[in-house]
Amino acid sequence: MSKVKLTINDIAVEAEKGMTIVDAAKLVNIKIPTLCHLNIHDIKMVNRTASCRVCLVEVEGRRNLAPACATEAVEGMKINTNSLRAIKSRRAMVELLLSDHPTDCLVCERNTNCMLQSLAAELGIRKIKYEGAMSEYKKDSSSQALYRNSNKCIMCRRCETMCNEVQTVGIYSAVDKGFETVVSPAFGLPMLDTQCVFCGQCTQVCPTAALTEVSHVAKLWEVLADEDLHVVVQTAPAIRVTIGEKYDMDGVDCTGKMVSALRRLGFDMVFDTNFGADVTIVEEAHEFIQRIKNGGRLPILTSCCPSWVKFIEHQFPNLLDIPSSCKSPHIILGVLTKTYYAEKYNIDPSKIVMVSVMPCIAKKYEIMRPEMQHEDQRNVDIVITTRELIAMLTEAGIDFKALPDDDFDNPMGESTGAADIFGTTGGVIEAALRTTYEWMTGKELKEIDFHSVRGLDGLKEATVDIDGKPFRIGVAHGLGNARILLDNIQEGKEEYHAIEIMACPGGCIDGGGQPYHMGDIEKVKKRMEAIYKIDAAKPLRKSHENPYVKKLYEEYLGEIGGEKAHKLLHTHFTAREKI
Amino acid sequence: MAKNMSEYKVDTEKLHKLGDYMDSLERGEGELINILREAQEIFGYLPQDVQLFIARKMGIPAAKVFGVATFYSFFTMEPRGKHVISVCMGTACFVKAADKVLDEFRSRLKIVNGNTSEDGMYTVDTVRCIGACGLAPVILVNGKVYGRVKPEDVATILEDIETDENMHSEVGLQQ
Ligand code: SF4
Ligand code: SF4
Ligand code: FES
Ligand code: FES
Numbered sequence: 001m002s003k004v005k006l007t008i009n010d011i012a013v014e015a016e017k018g019m020t021i022v023d024a025a026k027l028v029n030i031k032i033p034t035l036c037h038l039n040i041h042d043i044k045m046v047n048r049t050a051s052c053r054v055c056l057v058e059v060e061g062r063r064n065l066a067p068a069c070a071t072e073a074v075e076g077m078k079i080n081t082n083s084l085r086a087i088k089s090r091r092a093m094v095e096l097l098l099s100d101h102p103t104d105c106l107v108c109e110r111n112t113n114c115m116l117q118s119l120a121a122e123l124g125i126r127k128i129k130y131e132g133a134m135s136e137y138k139k140d141s142s143s144q145a146l147y148r149n150s151n152k153c154i155m156c157r158r159c160e161t162m163c164n165e166v167q168t169v170g171i172y173s174a175v176d177k178g179f180e181t182v183v184s185p186a187f188g189l190p191m192l193d194t195q196c197v198f199c200g201q202c203t204q205v206c207p208t209a210a211l212t213e214v215s216h217v218a219k220l221w222e223v224l225a226d227e228d229l230h231v232v233v234q235t236a237p238a239i240r241v242t243i244g245e246k247y248d249m250d251g252v253d254c255t256g257k258m259v260s261a262l263r264r265l266g267f268d269m270v271f272d273t274n275f276g277a278d279v280t281i282v283e284e285a286h287e288f289i290q291r292i293k294n295g296g297r298l299p300i301l302t303s304c305c306p307s308w309v310k311f312i313e314h315q316f317p318n319l320l321d322i323p324s325s326c327k328s329p330h331i332i333l334g335v336l337t338k339t340y341y342a343e344k345y346n347i348d349p350s351k352i353v354m355v356s357v358m359p360c361i362a363k364k365y366e367i368m369r370p371e372m373q374h375e376d377q378r379n380v381d382i383v384i385t386t387r388e389l390i391a392m393l394t395e396a397g398i399d400f401k402a403l404p405d406d407d408f409d410n411p412m413g414e415s416t417g418a419a420d421i422f423g424t425t426g427g428v429i430e431a432a433l434r435t436t437y438e439w440m441t442g443k444e445l446k447e448i449d450f451h452s453v454r455g456l457d458g459l460k461e462a463t464v465d466i467d468g469k470p471f472r473i474g475v476a477h478g479l480g481n482a483r484i485l486l487d488n489i490q491e492g493k494e495e496y497h498a499i500e501i502m503a504c505p506g507g508c509i510d511g512g513g514q515p516y517h518m519g520d521i522e523k524v525k526k527r528m529e530a531i532y533k534i535d536a537a538k539p540l541r542k543s544h545e546n547p548y549v550k551k552l553y554e555e556y557l558g559e560i561g562g563e564k565a566h567k568l569l570h571t572h573f574t575a576r577e578k579i
Numbered sequence: 580m581a582k583n584m585s586e587y588k589v590d591t592e593k594l595h596k597l598g599d600y601m602d603s604l605e606r607g608e609g610e611l612i613n614i615l616r617e618a619q620e621i622f623g624y625l626p627q628d629v630q631l632f633i634a635r636k637m638g639i640p641a642a643k644v645f646g647v648a649t650f651y652s653f654f655t656m657e658p659r660g661k662h663v664i665s666v667c668m669g670t671a672c673f674v675k676a677a678d679k680v681l682d683e684f685r686s687r688l689k690i691v692n693g694n695t696s697e698d699g700m701y702t703v704d705t706v707r708c709i710g711a712c713g714l715a716p717v718i719l720v721n722g723k724v725y726g727r728v729k730p731e732d733v734a735t736i737l738e739d740i741e742t743d744e745n746m747h748s749e750v751g752l753q754q
Contacts, residue, residue, distance in 0.1 A: 170640025175649040186634075186641035187627050579631065579641055 006077035013073070021057060021068035021079060032057060032081050033090060035119055036156030037069035038205060042456050042521045043478055043505035045205065047161045052154065053093045054119060058083040065089055091123050097154050099130035100179075101208075108152075108209050113516060115207035116154060137182060141214045142190035145198040145364040150182050153210040159183060159202035166505065167479040169311070171196045183210075186579060195314040195579055197307040199479070199503040200361030200512015205519070213361045213513055217388050223353050223381075224266045231353045232341075233267040234333050234412075237274050238359040238423030238508035239386050241530040245515050246390045247401045251526030253534050256405025261398055262357075263406060269341075272408040273356065274415030276333030277422045277431070279552070280304060281543035283569055284324045285435040286561040288498060292440075297321050299474070299489070299496040302428045304328045306366035307503030309573065311479050316486050317575035322499075325570040327379075329422065330356040330363065331372055333412060334379035335568045340556045341412065355382045357389050359423070359511030362503070371571045385513025411548055417535035418543040424528045425477035425507035426453035426460060429500035433464060433473070434542045441467045448541055454532070456506060456525070459485065471497045478505040587628040593621050594632060601636055611637070611647055615654055624655045652706075660695045660702035662740055665719040669708025676730075677716035681705065683730040687737060 002017045008025050015024035022032050036052040038045065050070035057068045060078035065086060073079075080086065098120060105111055137150035160172040160183060171194055175184045185194045203211045223231055235258060244254040262270045288300045301323040303309055312319060327335070334356070338349040356363060360383075366372060367380040384392075393400055407413065418434055421427030430450045437445045452462035453473060458481040462473045474496045476482040482501045488494040504511050509527035517523040535541060543549065557565045584594050600617050604610055611633075618629050625648050634641040648654045666672075666681040684703045688696045695702045711717045714726025720736065728736070 164640060164643075171642060173640065173642035173646030175642075175646045177650050177652075184642070184645075186630070186645045578635060 004073060004075040006073055006075065006079065008079045009081055015073045019073050021059075021066065021071050021073050021077075022055060024073035025068070025079075025081065030081060032068045033119055033122060034069050035115060035154070035207060036158065038158050038161075038519050040519050040521055042524075043166060044458070044480075045162055045166050045505075047156065047158045047205075049157045049161075052097065052156055054090050054097075054123075056086055056089045056093070057081045058086045091125060092129075094120055094123055094125055095129045098125065098128045100134060101154065102134070102151055103128065109147075109212045109215070110209040114209060115518070135180070135182070140190050142192035143196070143198060143365055144214050144368055145361045146191050146196065146200060146203070147212045147214045148191060149210055149212075150184070151210075152208045153183055154208055155181060155183065156207060157183060158205040158207070159211055162201050162205050165480070167197075167199060167201055167503070168483050169195060169197055169199075169479060172202070189579070193579070195310075195576070197310040197314075197479070197503060198362040198365045198512070199307040201504060203361065203512050204510070204514075204516060213385050213388070214364060215388060216364070216382050216384055217392055220355060220382055220384060220392070223355075228351065229353050230268050230347055230351050231266070231355060232269040232271060232337050233262050233355045233357060234271040234273045234276070234330060234337075235262070235357045236330060236359055236423065236508060237277060237420050237427075237531070238511060238514070238527070239357050239389070240534075241423065241509065241527045242359065242386055242514050243390060243400075245523065246394075249401070250523060251530045253530050254400075255534075256407070257400055257403040259406040259408055260403040261393055261400055264398055264403075265392060265396060267355070269337075269409050270406075271333060271337065271412040272415055272419075273330045273333055274419035274422070275408075275412040275546070275548065276329035276331075276336070277304075277419035278415055278543035278546045278549050279332050279336070279569065280326050280329045281418055281428075281431050281435050282549060282560050283326050283565060285432055285439060285544070287324050287326065288432065288436055289439060290561065292497075299499045300324050301498075302432070302500045303571075304422065304428055305362070305502050305504075305508075306360070307362040308479070308482065308501045310362070310365075310576070311482065311503060312486070313573055313576040314578055315483070316490065319486060319490065320573045320575060322489075323573060325572065327372070327569055327571050328363075328366065329419075330358065330383075331366065331379045331571075332569050334367075334372075335374055336412065336552070338374065338377050338379070339568060340552060344411070344555075349377055353382065354378075354380045355384065356380050357386065358383050359386055359508040359514045360504075361385065361512040363513075374568060386511075387513055387515055390515065411551065414546060414548045415538075416543050416546050417538035417541035419546075420531055420535045420538065423508045424454075424531045425502050426450075426455070426475050426500065427507065427531070428502075429453055429473055429475055429498060431543060432498065432500075435544045437464070437466055438542065438544070445542070453500075456521075456528075458505075473497065474499040476500075477502045477507050479503050584632075587632055589622065589626055589628050589632075594629070597621055597629070597632070598636065601633070611639075611644065612651070615644070615648055619654060624658045626656070657693055657695055657702070658699065661700050662702070662721055663719075664701065664703045664721075665706045666703065667707070667709055667711075667715070667717045667719075668705040669712065669715075671708065671712035672716040675715040677718075679730045680716055680718065680728050680733065683733040684737075687733060 003014050004017050006013050011028045013024050013028050025032050033054050035054045036049055038047040050067045055068040056065040058080040059066045140148040163169050163171045171185050172183050240255040244252045259270050303323040334354045337354050338352055342349040364383045372379045418431035453460050453475045460475040464471045476485045506524045510524045584591050597618050630644045631641055634644045688701050690696050694704045716728050718725050718728050
């Protein structure tokens with residue numbers, strides 16, 4: 001790469017050709033404030049709207065200030081980031097934004113976690129200069145998953161870039177004009193009536209509280225306080241490696257502390273979604289082998305991700321025969337809690353409240369689907385995100401770092417390494433392969449790690465030899481990549497035997513309900529490493545070896561893929577409109 | 580799902596006409612605006628289902644079509660009345676009580692929701708400054724400028740429109 005030489009605040013900089021002024025300044029540790037700008041290279045999320053103008057800097061010889069996020073650093077440039085004019089203009093831009101922004105920071109969902117708020121603090125804004133008319137928009141919590149409050153929108157349009165370009169769902173557009181401009185779904189529809197899949201990736205990039213999850217914390221506090229109820233919690237594979245971030249434990253496996261913390265919050269039982277994941281794998285591997293044996297529809301698609309399921313329902317309604325009919329792991333654990341566990345311990349299922357702590361916003365929507373019900377009982381009653389759990393721990397004054405380690409409760413607390421890797425892209429298919437291989441060949445799988453399906457590449461492929469036959473595996477994460485894969489299948493360009501899709505880039509470790517990474521993809525990479533470490537350290541790493549899963553089938557379900565298993569653990573899909 | 584044309588809640592024949600127009604176009608810059616113009620020409624306004632039809636046929640998000648349709652003032656999402664009365668709400672007109680004129684039109688025509696009278700004859704809407712501030716308050720009736728309008732004049736203006744209408748239909752000029 002060729003280099004260019006320039007100076008920033010009289011400091012000589014050698015930048016790579018093509019770099020923006022913002023990035024060149026970073027090389028010499030000068031921070032230029034930005035707001036709308038976001039470049040997450042690994043997942044191809046680049047927001048170039050240059051709409052907020054808080055990054056204005058002085059470039060010698062130019063009459064106008066230049067937006068540093070959108071201006072290339074070129075040979076010989078002399079830049080001053082802190083001339084009086086630059087400072088004043090940047091402040092004026094922020095003051096302008098604030099003049100049409102509610103100032104209810106004290107009671108805002110993103111209080112202490114909002115980029116507009118920290119920018120106002122960093123620029124030392126002390127009063128809002130321009131008092132003008134405020135836009136007033138209706139708030140939308142129709143989906144029980146994604147909360148939209150356009151009054152807090154600053155028109156950076158990051159959500160639009162994420163949804164339209166990365167996820168290719170295409171929910172948002174800037175609509176109307178002038179002062180009335182707002183980012184909105186088509187026809188201003190409530191989110192529930194659109195093809196939104198509730199991946200929540202837009203909440204990960206929104207700098208303010210314009211897009212967040214619909215919070216169920218208040219409801220959960222009430223439930224926990226009710227002596228009459230038996231409140232059971234489960235945590236997804238990807239929570240244990242992200243919850244520590246709040247306490248400066250990035251990339252640390254916090255399983256033990258997390259379980260302790262949940263007990264302190266007052267849950268009666270702490271189960272592990274991982275157990276549900278092991279059950280998912282034995283059911284799914286069984287289904288896969290059946291399809292191969294009976295000449296059934298291939299590829300088989302994993303169906304653990306409710307966003308991805310909703311995506312195929314809207315976008316590829318004629319491919320609804322390829323996903324596995326398995327419910328997702330937390331739903332499976334929910335059903336089993338209200339049937340198997342309730343019967344075993346003689347608890348009235350109507351008194352059980354099943355709570356899932358998920359990395360995901362779509363799971364809030366998923367539990368409302370009519371299929372996720374058994375004999376008038378919802379499979380899962382409440383879903384909270386990692387972010388909401390952290391908020392509850394903070395509210396309860398729990399000193400997370402100082403907590404002792406604790407273990408999940410049996411009979412649904414034990415899991416294999418195969419379940420742990422569900423939390424990252426490639427993990428579900430790797431887990432399925434470990435079991436499918438052994439069941440099909442009757443031999444022990446020695447080389448258990450499938451490296452070719454790991455990592456952050458958007459589309460991954462592998463050919464696995466099972467009993468002399470090559471099996472083609474495809475993996476996609478991020479719905480834009482999923483669309484490419486499905487287009488290829490639909491057009492008959494590619495043939496696969498099995499496919500894994502996760503809606504969120506990186507998989508659940510970067511789910512829409514995870515702690516905000518603010519564009520720092522290194523955080524996501526650390527989460528991934530932590531997950532594979534947990535798997536490697538487990539004594540059992542194949543789902544079908546889980547002794548409690550075996551027991552579940554012996555004591556309760558009967559045959560794998562049998563009638564009872566089907567009734568409780570499987571579901572179906574519905575074609576939906578494209579809007 | 581790709582819908583059949585009959586599944587859209589609008590006139591199928593008109594939809595076919597729009598489809599044919601779209602097929603005749605070359606892909607390129609400004610394509611969407613031209614299509615929306617044509618659609619408005621055919622339907623008189625841009626119903627939701629027509630926007631959906633366009634989005635699906637072009638393979639773009641419906642939100643984008645809606646975004647463009649709301650950005651330009653000459654697109655309308657409501658059926659337009661036969662006669663369009665636009666009241667200027669620019670600063671000059673506003674301080675000369677244009678809002679009173681607007682209210683008078685709406686109450687005389689019994690428009691409560693939206694901008695169009697129930698019989699579909701009149702649409703009353705507002706515009707930004709049209710540059711005739713000296714005549715404030717200003718209204719446009721079917722494109723023709725009226726200046727210094729007082730609420731008391733509204734009744735006469737409506738009568739004039741009606742007389743015009745009758746004259747035209749009597750001599751068979753109505754199109
Ligand atoms: S909703 Fe959030 S991400 Fe979207 S434009 Fe508004 S502030 Fe930006
Ligand atoms: S939740 Fe996902 S699909 Fe829905 S608007 Fe946000 S990014 Fe788009
Ligand atoms: S950060 Fe540069 S214009 Fe918004
Ligand atoms: S303000 Fe009405 S014409 Fe200028």
